[in-house]
Amino acid sequence: QVQLQESGPGLVKPSETLSLTCTVSGGSISSYYWSWIRQPPGKGLEWIGYIYYSGTTNYNASLESRVTISIDTSKNQFSLELNSVTAADTAVYYCARVQMATLHFDHWGQGALVTVSS
């Protein structure tokens, strides 16, 4: 059974860069797409972007100028960087596996709360 686990700092200062890593276990990261999704406290889900194991990416247009998603197949990990963060970027960040044929998210990590505050 595939499992995903987010890791990274829980507190980031305004204007700095948010960095998270998702470690995939129980299966290979190859041959799948992988995504980041976030959820501000008390609000709904927002798709951030996805990456293919080959490195191909696609980002939410509203975040594209600040987002980078990368992948390390040797470590079975993929990562998120979001720069120039503000309080509006405070959220629980989820990593998820994408079934790309019909674009749905079949496995999710437990989520990591990242707070942007000085």
Place this chain on the structure above:
Amino acid sequence: QPALTQPRSVSGSPGQSVTISCTGTSSDVGGYNYVSWYQQHPDKAPKLLIYDVTKRPSGVPDRFSGSKSGNTASLTISGLQAEDEADYYCCSYAGRYPVVFGGGTKVTVL
């Protein structure tokens, strides 16, 4: 980026059926049979309930069913149970965007 429209809340008594709507446009829900639904209990990660409008992953009870008509997709919970009290989100492929979520619906079991 557009978001799909869901009612903020629905409620029902145990054993009843409730239906959650998810309204989009011809560029997302109406244009593709790629609607999925997710259940989220408090402080938990979302869980896939329905994909490709009507399909259930293994392990999801058949009380949960999906459908679509035009630009509106629906999730029906039949025989409502206490453990169904949660937030539910729809999601659709949206072409150039390419992913849009609904705002979420809170289901309350009375």
